Amino acid sequence: MKVLITGATGFVGGVLARELTKDGKYEIRALVRKESNISTIQRLDGLEVTFxxxxxxxxLKKALRGCRGLYQAAAHNALWARDSRIFYDVNVRGTQNILDAALEEGVEKVVYTSSIRALGIPQKGTLANEETEFNCWHIKDHYMKSKYVAEQLCLKMAEK
Structure with a gap:
């Protein structure tokens, strides 16, 4: 089965790429930006890099062509950005773009890598989980908010 991994030069995507290439069950294509350092993945057997x-x-459509699966692990992850719109451009619009492209290209399975920061803050004495209401709009953390919104896009797409 051919799959596309986004974010393969990052921590989570890199581990995923290394694990999926181990057993030989998958043909792996990694979508990376031209300016990315691909040294951690370029020697993985069975991995094709596309920019x-x-x-x-x-x-995205070109990268997904012929793929049956998608692992969306790419995100703009930083504590701060001069222009906070980058979080929404990459994490929200970028996720919507790849979901749309996956639908157009006939991808059968999508795995979205979210973040614990996409969960709400639980009431005192309890643990957060996927059922915890997102109550963090007042916090100036654009990564947190953008990952929450992107996760909601994925959940809506999964209903289709």
Whole structure:
């Protein structure tokens, strides 16, 4: 089965790429940005690198062509950005772009990598889980908010 991994040069995506190439069950294609350091994945057996960007719909369709699965692990993850719109451009619009492209290209399975920061803050004495109401709109954490919104996009797409 051929799958595309986004974010393969990052921590989670890199571990995923290494694990999926171990057993030989998958043909792996990794979508990376041209400026990414691919040294951690370039020698993985059975991994094909293709260049693109979550903000470029055509590069996503090209990367997904022939893939039956998608692991969406790419995100703009930083504590701060000069322009906070980058979080929403990559994490929200980029996720929507790749979901749309996956639908157009006939991808059968999608795995979205979210974040614990997409959960709400639980009441005192309890643990957060996927049922915890997101109550963090007042916090100036654009990564947190953008991952929550992107996760909601994925959940809505899964209903289709």
């Amino acid at each position: 693109g960007d979550l903000r470029d719909k055509e590069s």
